[in-house]
Amino acid sequence: MQPLRLSGHPRCIADTALVLASGLSDFVRGVVRPVDGGLMLHRNSRSSAEG
Structure with a gap:
């Protein structure tokens, strides 16, 4: 897996907050998003492959 290799923008954070504040996230409970x-996913997959 590879991270997206894109620079994040404040809009990315705002869009995520809007989705989580909307009814689209009614089923999302107690999760860190x-x-x-994808940087965290990439780091985790690399370290698990090494260990």
Whole structure:
């Protein structure tokens, strides 16, 4: 897996906040949602492959 290789913009954070504040996220409970373009996922997959 590769991160998106895009620079994040304040709009990305705002869009995520709007979705979470809307009815579209009624089923989302107690989860950390990183808005990092997949960087955290990439780091986790790389470290699990090494270990």
